[in-house]
Amino acid sequence: MTSTHIAAIPTGFEGDVLTPDGPGYDDARTVFNAMVDRRPAVIAQCRSDADVQRAVRMARAHGTEIAVRCGGHDVAGNALSDGGLVIDLRRMDDVEVDQEAMTVRVGGGATTSALDRATQPYGLMTPGSRASTTGVGGFTLGGGSGWLERKYGLACDNLLEAELVTAAGEKVKAGEDRNPDLFWALHGGGGNFGVVTSFTFRLHELPEVTLALLLWPAEAGEEIALAYRDLMETAPDELGGTALYLTPPREEFVPEEMLGRQAFATLLAYAGTGPDADAAIAPMLGLGHTGGVVLDRPYADMQGMLDEPAGLRNHWSAEHLHDCPDAAVAAYSARAAGMIVPSPSLHTLIPGGGALADPGARYPVPWRNAAWTVHPIALWEDAADDERAIAWVRAVRADMKPYSTGDVYLNFIGDEGRGRVEAGFGAENHRRLAEVKARYDPGNLFHLNQNIRPA
Known part of the structure; x- marks a missing residue:
């Protein structure tokens, strides 16, 4: 993209146009995954549909590569284009x-x-x-x-x-x-x-949600994961959440002896409050958790409970399981030993079922019919750990292959090749x-x- 092309954008443009030598450029090109370091020729911070139309038409006329940015969370960094045009929608946030x-x-x-x-x-x-x-x-x-x-x-x-x-x-x-x-x-x-x-x-x-975030030592993980699996396979649709290995953050409900060490946790989220919610989470409360908290919260507050910090290096993937036998739980738990600790990394086991399942296959998202999803999320600071972290994620996938449906939720993965994309949708879709x-x-x-x- 040349300066002539860039000069053509501001004609009637309501937003801001950022270039490498201008203020705000480096902040605007920062995305969630710190492994991504791309330098677009121009970032068009759009304020209206008309701005987006101008940017698209200019890029098409000059053969310029386009990246579209919303939140910038994509682990592959597709919100940026080296030498191309970024259509940045973040100011269109009403x-x-x-x-x-x-x-x-x-x-x-x-x-x-x-x-x-x-x-x-x-x-x-x-x-x-x-x-x-x-x-x-x-x-x-x-x-x-x-x-x-x-x-x-x-x-x-x-x-x-x-x-x-x-x-x-x-x-x-x-x-x-x-x-x-x-x-x-x-x-x-x-x-x-x-x-x-x-x-x-x-x-x-949905005025409020009942939350139970419960913690156990990592060595109890396999036993508790089996209990969680059994609970969720017969749970009411209102109960969602995940089981996961993690390094607990410093919070009032985290015992001092668990800080800086790997732990196993269950996050139980019930759509509503009262006796039905209490009954739904009761089985996990009887398993002798070491730390944790149970409370009623507005839905919006629940949404940020496991937010991952920005500015870290990221690699994620997923396998969707047709079922989750004891052997799968054992393999899932054993692989937790390969995580970088301490770090914000998460090794999650997510239940399916309920309204998520779609026997009619109305939309091109066949992964929704999986019984379970294993979603390893590696987050780390030091580039020297890149190979180790990526290898761990790949090893988790390999462990889960015998139980995999072959489908994939594409938001849970980065660039894993064309075959993965096509298999994720299914041939007809x-x-x-x-x-x-x-x-x-x-x-x-x-x-x-x-x-x-x-x-």
Whole structure:
């Protein structure tokens, strides 16, 4: 991209245009994964749909690579392009609640936290990410897996309408009755079809959530994980959460002797409060936890409970399991020994079922029918630990292969190759997605993502 191209952007542009020699550039190119260090030629901080249209048209006219940034949480760093144009949506972050219609309209650059904080005063929610700093856009377009998905489904299940700018620079709306093929593709197909500038979601009443974060020594992990598995396989849909190995942070509910050491934990999240919630979490409370806390919290407060700090090096992946026999639990627990400790790394075991499962396979997210998901998340500071951390994540995947469905939630992985993307959708879904891609982005302008090539 040349200075002539850059000069063409500000004509009528409402936002800011940042270049490598200007103020604010380095902050604007920082993403969640500290392993990613890319230098775009220009960052277009859009304030309106018209800004996005101008940026897309300019990039297309000059053959410039485009990256689209919402939250910047993608572990592969697809929110940035070396030498290309970043369409930065973070200033398009308005959230408008319609209490009467029970809907919320969300700007394409809003974070999960912004969405949750806007709906919380009304005692309302729509399913969001497990990390409050995640962008609503990438999260939803990948499907959207969250703490209470067993009760409320995925984020995309609650999507009523989307507005986007296509590769041709045109504004398009997609919903059940408008461009239904595109609407279907936006449920898991990622950012392949355009720049989504706003989402409209269905809302649900949920004033408070019952939370139980319980801790045990790491050596008790396998035994407690088996009990957690048994509990969740018959639990009511209202109960969600995860089991995980972690290094506990310094909190009042963490005993001093557990600090700086690996522990095993269960996070139980019940959609509601009262006797039913108490009964649902009671079995885990009877297993002699060493530390922990049980409380009622607004949904928005729960969402940030396991937020990972920014500025660390990251590598994640996942395997979805058709079942979780004792041998799988043993392998999952044994591999925890390879984690970097102390660090914010997490080794999670996430239950499926309930509203998450979709026997009709309505949308291209077949991983939702998995009984369990193992999701290793390595986070570390020192580049000298890169090889060790990445090897650990890969080893977890290898351990889980005998139990894997072969599907994959693409928000849980980085760049693992084309075969992984295609297998994740399934052959028929991938074929149909490629046809939709060919209609809305025939030149594959939007390819910095879990890419679907045009048919």
